[in-house]
Amino acid sequence: MTAAIEATGINKWFGEGEARTHAVKDVNFQASFGEMVYVVGPSGSGKTTMLSMISGILRPNSGTVRIEGTDIWSLDADALAEFRLHKIGFVFQDYHLFPRLTTAENVAIPLILQKRDWAEALAEAEKDLEVVGLKNRAHLAPVKLSGGEQQRVAIARAITSRPDIMIFDEPTASLDGDTGRSIVQFVRQNLLSDKRCIVIVTHDSRIYEFADRILKMEDGKVSGVERSELDAQ
Amino acid sequence: MLIARHLLGLHTAAMPFAIPGILKIAYKLLVNDRAKFAALLVGITFAVFLMIEMTSLFAGVLNRSSATVINIGSSIWVMDPAVQTVANTIPMPNYVLDEVRSLPGVKYAVPLYSGAALLKLHDGTYQAATIVGLDDTSLVGRPQMISGNIQDIYAENAFIAIDDSEFYKLESPHIGTEFELNDHRGKIVGIARVASSALFGIPTLYTTYYRALQYIPNTRFTISYILVEPKTPEDIAGIKRRVAADGYLALTKDEFMSKISKFYMYQTGIGTNLLLMTLISFIVGLSISGQTFYTFILENIDRFGALKAIGAKSRELVSMILFLATFVALIGYGFGVGLCALLIWLARAHLPDYAAMITFPNLGLAFVMVVIIAASSSYFGVRKVLRIEPFDIFRG
Numbered sequence: 001m002t003a004a005i006e007a008t009g010i011n012k013w014f015g016e017g018e019a020r021t022h023a024v025k026d027v028n029f030q031a032s033f034g035e036m037v038y039v040v041g042p043s044g045s046g047k048t049t050m051l052s053m054i055s056g057i058l059r060p061n062s063g064t065v066r067i068e069g070t071d072i073w074s075l076d077a078d079a080l081a082e083f084r085l086h087k088i089g090f091v092f093q094d095y096h097l098f099p100r101l102t103t104a105e106n107v108a109i110p111l112i113l114q115k116r117d118w119a120e121a122l123a124e125a126e127k128d129l130e131v132v133g134l135k136n137r138a139h140l141a142p143v144k145l146s147g148g149e150q151q152r153v154a155i156a157r158a159i160t161s162r163p164d165i166m167i168f169d170e171p172t173a174s175l176d177g178d179t180g181r182s183i184v185q186f187v188r189q190n191l192l193s194d195k196r197c198i199v200i201v202t203h204d205s206r207i208y209e210f211a212d213r214i215l216k217m218e219d220g221k222v223s224g225v226e227r228s229e230l231d232a233q
Numbered sequence: 234m235l236i237a238r239h240l241l242g243l244h245t246a247a248m249p250f251a252i253p254g255i256l257k258i259a260y261k262l263l264v265n266d267r268a269k270f271a272a273l274l275v276g277i278t279f280a281v282f283l284m285i286e287m288t289s290l291f292a293g294v295l296n297r298s299s300a301t302v303i304n305i306g307s308s309i310w311v312m313d314p315a316v317q318t319v320a321n322t323i324p325m326p327n328y329v330l331d332e333v334r335s336l337p338g339v340k341y342a343v344p345l346y347s348g349a350a351l352l353k354l355h356d357g358t359y360q361a362a363t364i365v366g367l368d369d370t371s372l373v374g375r376p377q378m379i380s381g382n383i384q385d386i387y388a389e390n391a392f393i394a395i396d397d398s399e400f401y402k403l404e405s406p407h408i409g410t411e412f413e414l415n416d417h418r419g420k421i422v423g424i425a426r427v428a429s430s431a432l433f434g435i436p437t438l439y440t441t442y443y444r445a446l447q448y449i450p451n452t453r454f455t456i457s458y459i460l461v462e463p464k465t466p467e468d469i470a471g472i473k474r475r476v477a478a479d480g481y482l483a484l485t486k487d488e489f490m491s492k493i494s495k496f497y498m499y500q501t502g503i504g505t506n507l508l509l510m511t512l513i514s515f516i517v518g519l520s521i522s523g524q525t526f527y528t529f530i531l532e533n534i535d536r537f538g539a540l541k542a543i544g545a546k547s548r549e550l551v552s553m554i555l556f557l558a559t560f561v562a563l564i565g566y567g568f569g570v571g572l573c574a575l576l577i578w579l580a581r582a583h584l585p586d587y588a589a590m591i592t593f594p595n596l597g598l599a600f601v602m603v604v605i606i607a608a609s610s611s612y613f614g615v616r617k618v619l620r621i622e623p624f625d626i627f628r629g
Contacts, residue, residue, distance in 0.1 A: 049624075057542055058624040078546050085544025092626055096539035100265035101258065112254035113545050121254065157543075 004165055004197035005031040007054050010063030023049040025220040034194040036210065039201045041217035047201045048169060050217065055167045056084050067165060085113055089158030093170040095150050097142040103153050104129060104138040110161040128156040148179040159191060166191065168200040177206055184210050259553035262533060272525045273561045274568065277606065280518020281569020281599050284511050288595040289577060291507040293588030297432035298497055299490040301347060304427035305374035307460035309472060310489045314482040317496045322347055324454035329481060333459050336475050338468025343368035346445040347457040353413035354404055363437045366445030373460055376439055381408050381423025386441055391422040395437040397430040398586055417448045434586050515602050523610040526558065530614035534621055542623030554614045562607035566600060
């Protein structure tokens with residue numbers, strides 16, 4: 001069976017000469033459909049850099065990244081953007097919602113980028129807001145929502161194009177413990193399916209229990225670890 | 234800003250025309266940021282208003298400076314080569330008229346008197362006036378009568394008053410009103426209108442050429458201009474060449490107006506000052522709009538980055554910025570033109586001498602400058618947006 005994500009020997013360094021920093025070192029990464037994979041590690045370990053490379057946002061200096069068998073870094077810029085738009089849903093750490101748009105319009109953005117009709121995209125977005133329990137917030141500006149609600153809006157935006165891969169960057173970083181747990185639990189129960197793969201970068205040990213597999217990054221290298229080992233830490 | 238939205242029907246709930254969704258997002262980003270939108274509109278509106286106002290003033294001044302040429306309407310004007318404006322006449326001897334009449338290609342040639350005189354009005358006050366003396370035989374260049382009959386110009390002491398913005402300075406005369414001119418009695422026998430008021434803020438009276446010579450003290454030579462009608466347009470070049478050979482200058486109506494315009498543009502401070510004011514208006518508009526637009530882009534840069542990460546293509550982001558710049562520029566341009574037209578209308582209603590005049594070249598120049606403002610503002614925004622890496626969004 002084709003892996004959802006398969007990265008082989010990816011390297012990334014920044015800067016030149018003495019200022020050169022090798023952020024990701026010869027990393028191999030694989031994730032399957034129906035799997036929720038965490039990438040954990042201290043700040044500066046390279047996990048966000050790796051996440052960016054496997055999601056088609058940051059070009060690796062070497063190595064290949066295949067998503068559903070497609071070598072994404074062999075695509076040209078437009079094709080790669082199109083690929084991300086249809087295949088990958090992003091939930092950013094700071095949500096990056098548009099304060100001047102309504103909640104529903106924020107959620108509809110991927111559909112609008114797919115050139116869907118405005119009204120149709122908004123109708124779809126409202127359905128997705130219902131999925132995350134925010135249907136009654138559809139016409140509010142994001143600034144009027146709580147942190148947890150904004151996170152849910154960001155999740156609704158990520159799922160609205162029905163992506164096969166979902167990428168979460170520190171989804172609980174701005175939330176209190178209970179809200180963070182409930183969000184990830186919701187993701188696990190409602191969004192994970194055998195046709196979807198979810199990758200989460202996090203520091204938050206309180207949500208480890210929801211992962212199928214946890215990878216630890218340290219100094220640009222990745223290693224598989226047992227949850228119990230992390231819990232003990 | 235609310236006026237803009239409602240005038241254009243661009244309320245966020247319903248757009249009157251179908252535009253791509255990505256541009257609709259851009260529109261909402263800007264319009265819902267009311268402070269920025271208002272600042273951009275004010276900047277461009279103000280710049281357009283000032284640019285059009287300045288150039289309109291200049292156009293008005295130039296138009297009025299050629300008022301006599303426009304009003305008389307002759308095809309060819311023969312004059313002394315040293316003449317710079319229609320008001321600064323250098324009298325020519327009578328033989329020049331005879332010589333011009335004898336040139337091949339000349340259908341007819343008549344003298345014109347144009348000079349200034351001091352009138353003593355009925356209430357005893359003095360008022361300067363321009364006196365135009367039309368050829369007694371043909372009355373070439375006669376004005377359009379509003380009341381009275383043009384033949385009455387041949388009556389004793391007859392003058393026709395021009396009902397322009399300076400008319401009231403003659404105590405708004407009517408037929409029969411009398412005045413004194415150089416110890417001669419003058420009598421209004423008709424009221425007429427002309428296409429353009431004169432520049433210098435004094436009223437105009439028409440009479441016959443020979444009465445003008447009798448009533449106004451003169452120099453040795455008396456003909457201000459010779460008005461020439463060619464037999465065919467092809468004869469104009471030959472007439473000009475032969476007149477030049479005699480040491481005089483023959484200009485078509487357009488050439489004479491252009492000569493007068495160039496004098497005011499380049500040999501007086503008016504052109505330079507108005508050009509400077511126009512440039513300053515442009516720079517002010519560019520500064521306000523450019524800075525505000527760039528700040529708007531900077532404030533939304535992470536959102537543009539998020540769009541890029543989600544899957545927006547660079548050209549889509551560029552189209553958003555260009556759309557916003559164009560949208561604001563067009564609305565600001567419309568408001569600026571409207572505001573300028575309104576103020577000129579108000580000024581004319583209260584100040585009859587106000588010379589501003591909006592012309593198509595003025596509108597075109599302001600439009601070009603607005604396009605430059607929009608292009609410069611969006612250039613820096615586009616550069617910034619193209620440089621943003623979605624990876625920066627992940628890194629926060």
